[in-house]
Amino acid sequence: MMTEAKTEERSATSEFEPKIVGFLCKWCSSSAADLAGTSRIKYPPNIRIIRLMCSGSVDSVYIIKALMEGADGVLVAGCHPGDCHYLEGNYKARRRVALLKDIMDSLGLENERIRITWIGADEGRKFAETIENMTEEMKKLGPNPFKNYWSL
Amino acid sequence: MTASGDGPTENIVKFLGALLDKNCVDALLVPMKQPGGEGVVQSLVSHKNMLKNARPMAFDMPVNSGTIISDMTKVAPSSRMLAVVVKSCEIRALIELVKLKQASLDNIVIIGVDCPGTYSVNQFIQMVKDGQSHMSEYLNNVAGEKDDEDMREACLVCERPIPENTDITIGIYGTDLKTPIFFANTETGKEVLAKAGIKPAEESQERKQAISVLEKRRLEAWNTLSDATKSQVAGIGNLLAFFDSCINCHNCMDVCPVCYCRECFFDSPTFEYESDKYLSWAKRKGAIKMPRDTILFHLTRLNHMSTSCVGCGMCEQACPSNIALLRFYKTVGYKAQKVFDYVAGRSIEEALPLLTFREDELDPK
Numbered sequence: 001m002m003t004e005a006k007t008e009e010r011s012a013t014s015e016f017e018p019k020i021v022g023f024l025c026k027w028c029s030s031s032a033a034d035l036a037g038t039s040r041i042k043y044p045p046n047i048r049i050i051r052l053m054c055s056g057s058v059d060s061v062y063i064i065k066a067l068m069e070g071a072d073g074v075l076v077a078g079c080h081p082g083d084c085h086y087l088e089g090n091y092k093a094r095r096r097v098a099l100l101k102d103i104m105d106s107l108g109l110e111n112e113r114i115r116i117t118w119i120g121a122d123e124g125r126k127f128a129e130t131i132e133n134m135t136e137e138m139k140k141l142g143p144n145p146f147k148n149y150w151s152l
Numbered sequence: 153m154t155a156s157g158d159g160p161t162e163n164i165v166k167f168l169g170a171l172l173d174k175n176c177v178d179a180l181l182v183p184m185k186q187p188g189g190e191g192v193v194q195s196l197v198s199h200k201n202m203l204k205n206a207r208p209m210a211f212d213m214p215v216n217s218g219t220i221i222s223d224m225t226k227v228a229p230s231s232r233m234l235a236v237v238v239k240s241c242e243i244r245a246l247i248e249l250v251k252l253k254q255a256s257l258d259n260i261v262i263i264g265v266d267c268p269g270t271y272s273v274n275q276f277i278q279m280v281k282d283g284q285s286h287m288s289e290y291l292n293n294v295a296g297e298k299d300d301e302d303m304r305e306a307c308l309v310c311e312r313p314i315p316e317n318t319d320i321t322i323g324i325y326g327t328d329l330k331t332p333i334f335f336a337n338t339e340t341g342k343e344v345l346a347k348a349g350i351k352p353a354e355e356s357q358e359r360k361q362a363i364s365v366l367e368k369r370r371l372e373a374w375n376t377l378s379d380a381t382k383s384q385v386a387g388i389g390n391l392l393a394f395f396d397s398c399i400n401c402h403n404c405m406d407v408c409p410v411c412y413c414r415e416c417f418f419d420s421p422t423f424e425y426e427s428d429k430y431l432s433w434a435k436r437k438g439a440i441k442m443p444r445d446t447i448l449f450h451l452t453r454l455n456h457m458s459t460s461c462v463g464c465g466m467c468e469q470a471c472p473s474n475i476a477l478l479r480f481y482k483t484v485g486y487k488a489q490k491v492f493d494y495v496a497g498r499s500i501e502e503a504l505p506l507l508t509f510r511e512d513e514l515d516p517k
Contacts (some may be wrong), residue, residue, distance in 0.1 A: 060455035061417065061448070068448055081511065091509035095492070096455070098514045099506070102491045103454050106484045108386030116516045146388055151441035 018072035018138035020047045020131070023062065025055045027085040028121045029077035035124030043128035044135040047075070054078065055116075056089020060100045063114060070147040073113045073138040077130070080118040090118065112141060159287040160332040164208040164237075164265075164322055167334065170348040171235055172200045177261060177344075178232040181217065183210035190280040191273070194220055208237050209265055209324070211290050212276035216466050218245030218409040222255035229256035235344075236260060237322075239267040240315040241306075241464035244497020245409035247317060248460040251504050254412045261344055264315025266324040268293035269300070269307030272469050291329045294362075299369070306465025306478045309374040314363055317500065320344060325366060326359025333359075381483040391447060394480065397473035398450075400443045404467035404477055405453055410460040410496075418449050454484055459505045461485030462497045 024030040030051045036043060048071075052058060055078025063074045076097055078090040097116040104111035115134060119127050146152055171177050184195040184205045192210045194217055197203060217238045224230065238246070243264055249255040268290065271279060279285045293299055299308050307313075315321055319341035323333040333353035336342040345352050385394050402418065405411045423445065434440045458481060465478040489495055492505035 061452040064448060064451050064455070088509065091511075092506065094514050094516065095506055095509055097516075098491055099459065099488055100455055102488050103451070103458070103484055106382065106487050107391055107451075108382075109388060109391075118516070149388060149392060150437045150439050151392065152388070152447055 016139060016143055018046050018135060018141075018143070019070070020073040020075055020134055020138060021066040021071045022047045022049045022075040022077060022131075023055065023058045024049055024051055025078045025085075025089075026051055026053050028079035028083065029055075029119040029127065031121035032077075032119045032123045032127040035122070036128045037124075039124050041124055041128045043131040046135045046138070047131050054084065054086050054089035055093040056084070056086060056091075058093055058096070060096055063097075063100060067113060067144060068146055068152055070144055071113075072141070072144045073115065073134055075130070075134055076114075076116040077119045077127075078116070080120055083120065110141060110144075113138070113144065159291055159330055160209060160322075160324055161207065161287060163330075163332055165203050165206050167322075167348060167350060168206060168208065168235075168237070169200045169203050170350075171344065172198070172203075174347050174349075176233070176347045177235040179234050181220065181234065181236040181238075183207045183237070190277045192276070196224075208322070209267075209287070209290075211268075211270050211285070212273050213239065213242075213270045213464075213466075213469075214273050215407070216245050216409040216464050217242040218249050218255070219407075221246055221260065222249045222409070222412070225256040225258075225260070226254050229258035230260060233259050233261065235263050237263045237265060238315070239265060239270075240312055241267075241310065241462050241497075242409075243315050243317055244312070244462035245464060247497045247500050248410050248462065248504075249412065250500060251502075252410065252412055252460070257500075261320070261340060262315075262318045263320045263322060264318035265322045266294075266315070267307075267310075267313050268324070269303040269310065269313070271302060272304050275302060275304075291324075294324055294329060297365075297369075299373075304465050304469065304478075305377070305476065306463060306468065306482075309370060309377050309479075309482075310463065311367060311371040311374045313366060313370065316498075323353070323359060325362040326356055377479055378483045378486070381479040385480060395446055395450060395475065398446050398475060399473060400446055400449065401472060402449070403470040403472065405449075407466040407470040408457065409464065409466065410457050410462070411453070417452070418445070450480075454481065454488075458485035458488045459492065459494060460496045461489075 024033060055076055058076050066074050076093060078093055081090060084090040101111040101114055117130055168180055168182060179196055179198040181194055181196055183192050185192050185207055192207045192212055193214055217236060221236060243262060246255060250257055319338045321335040321337060323335060327333055334345055334350050336345050336352040385391050405416055461481050463482040467477040467481060471477055494505045
């Protein structure tokens with residue numbers, strides 16, 4: 001049985017639904033996601049959440065890998081500066097993401113697909129808004145062109 | 153100091169011999185011509201009579217000395233006095249390695265030498281075979297207005313060729329090219345020169361002028377290359393084309409002085425997949441290139457080490473596919489360092505950008 005020798009196609013009539021990978025820290029942003037859920041706040045289902053202990057444990061390779069595999073956007077969400085459960089993780093994450101975005105920019109790759117933000121455990125609504133916001137932005141950017149390169 | 157047919161080599165070797173003779177140091181790390189072959193390789197010398205093979209102004213650099221000094225001092229700092237005869241990029245790499253806690257400068261006397269540039273190991277060996285490896289020709293790079301285009305690209309665009317952060321600097325630029333001058337830059341340097349019976353030099357106008365001319369042409373060359381590189385690798389299509397012949401050998405990572413992980417993430421079991429995984433990826437995409445994760449490797453390596461990239465070009469020298477890696481890593485690395493106002497190898501006091509932070513900076517909003 002021959003498989004289609006093309007990457008995932010989207011039918012011309014349906015709207016593009018971006019897939020966003022979210023790296024959330026357990027202590028703040030993941031709790032905010034839970035709060036949004038229990039408060040019945042609706043947000044787009046475009047986010048695929050990966051829960052880590054700290055935003056500082058997000059290595060750039062995870063973000064790059066997600067994009068290489070075709071994610072349309074990657075979100076890193078941690079505690080507000082000063083509130084990190086491990087004290088400095090979010091500060092380091094902030095520098096790492098700034099570095100990654102600069103490198104992507106140097107190479108002419110769309111660094112707007114990578115986003116870092118701070119969402120406190122009590123900010124369920126902010127979490128929902130962040131996802132809505134990012135989904136809209138990724139829709140405007142369109143599908144990740146990496147998907148078209150099978151040899152990537 | 154007598155003038156010598158070989159230019160400065162004889163004079164520098166005399167100085168190095170005095171260091172051993174007068175017990176200023178217990179051993180020297182200096183490039184030596186290897187017996188029976190053509191290679192000139194960093195060697196650890198403890199007997200003065202071995203110095204007849206020394207080539208302190210080596211015009212090839214098989215290994216960045218930062219790696220060698222790290223290998224010697226990472227288990228424990230040196231307990232004996234060791235003088236290292238090194239070029240600018242090697243010192244910069246060493247400074248990064250010290251900050252990465254992979255080397256110690258205890259009991260190390262850094263003797264920097266002006267570096268007109270180097271040839272790749274293969275090129276150098278061919279030059280020796282063709283009878284073209286004479287110091288007098290090499291010194292044309294110092295006296296002349298152009299650099300020999302056969303030199304490594306890393307050297308043709310090296311905008312920091314004069315060693316900094318040294319105890320002693322051996323200067324060639326601004327001299328008659330036969331008689332090197334010795335500068336003492338630290339108390340240790342002053343003591344060592346005094347013990348070896350050498351009067352430290354003062355910086356002259358000729359030297360300042362010669363260095364200024366050199367650095368200007370190198371900076372121009374670097375800016376030109378850097379701009380060209382940005383276009384060359386812009387966008388995923390161009391990036392793939394640039395790394396078309398990459399075979400994932402990881403040589404570039406192995407020889408890079410600042411890539412110090414004992415086990416690179418990309419050599420770890422993370423990347424040992426079962427065949428079902430490969431088949432499912434191939435099914436999803438229609439086809440996959442093997443081996444996988446080539447661009448991922450280079451992008452990740454950039455993210456992990458480019459803030460410490462000193463532009464020495466060992467990566468390109470070791471690449472079996474002759475990919476122009478130096479321009480890729482140095483262009484992206486230098487721009488990345490600017491994000492944090494950092495210059496790799498500039499100062500041992502400057503904290504590594506990824507290990508420090510300010511409370512208020514780089515606001516994501």
